[in-house]
Amino acid sequence: MAKIVGCVTTSHVPAIGRAIAKGLQQEQYWKPFFDGFAPVHRWLEKTQPDVAVIVYNDHGLNFFLDKMPTFAIGAAPEYVSADEGWNIPTVAPFKGDPALSWHVIESVIAEDFDLTTCQEMVVDHAVCNPMALLWPGGGDWPVRVVPVEINTVQYPLPSAARCFKLGEAIGRAIASYPEDLRVVVIGTGGLSHQLDGERAGFINKEFDRRFMASLTEDPAWVTKYSTLELVERCGTQGIELLLWLTARATLGSVRELAANYHVPISNTAAGMMLLEPAG
């Protein structure tokens, strides 16, 4: 049977891709962020996952306002990156796992979640940057991917409570997959930041730290907030914590193996966590 070996959550802002492309990882500005991934690299080397299920939000590459799914899942044999308007170098294509994708689709829709299924999907920096952070160096990716996309662009967004339940359902779907696969679930985005409006540059360290602690101790804690209450606390882009939450909810109780929190990268409070199933 398939098994979730762990969950990794990380920020994904475009500036990370620029820093990687320019080789700035050890510059003073970037070092505290990139160095946080050393324990993740050791853990991935040890656990050798076969597949990454990656929960992210599209920023206007695959989806536009003409058709905006609340929840979407890739079921493609391959996913490529593409120009998002600012000439970030594209990365090597990602191999998909359509059989696992369809198993998750069958299982999660049977639990009354309405997923949009995508047999073609281009993936943006919210997939590419986390992948490059986890498996640096470029070249062929050592895992197949199943992208799960959640709308954080156009309101109303799904509630934190709904995202948590979706994550639980994805967790059950993976656990019921008959093939012996080792799966890492990745949640990307966050933490607190806001790009738009007079409130641009907003960061809330206290809330971020409380949220990170909750993922280990009390993962449903943040579901008590409405979407707008979350925007107020963590900014219009900080709402990407929904993706961390969904990824985290695929696991039951966990232990924290590593965590990093650094302010700022670009306009963002950057967070990273590595969680493993407890027991």
Add this chain to the structure above:
Amino acid sequence: MTTTKQPIWGTTIFDGDQARKGYALNKMCMSFNDAANRAEFVRDEDAYCARYGLNPAQREAIRHRDVLELIAAGGNVYYLAKFAGIFGLDVQDIGAQQTGVSKAEFQARLLAEGR
């Protein structure tokens, strides 16, 4: 029904009202994912805006390269970032513009958050 019942200072929630108002503007900005379209916009901005049917407020906001004005005209920051990309501007440039400070001051403010 809109979702903007509890206003958050300095924040426009991109709800159905905004999505309807800004559709043409955001659609044009979405087209800037393609380098050929970015070049076409630069070559003939008026014709490009006309092709997407921008209303006068959107056309003026594009002319002014003013992010707050673009948001007021229905723009969404994810698509507007592609417009900013044409001029080599990143999210710190547009953060500085929206908060009325220089980029250096905006960056210093963020660095101060980290201390």
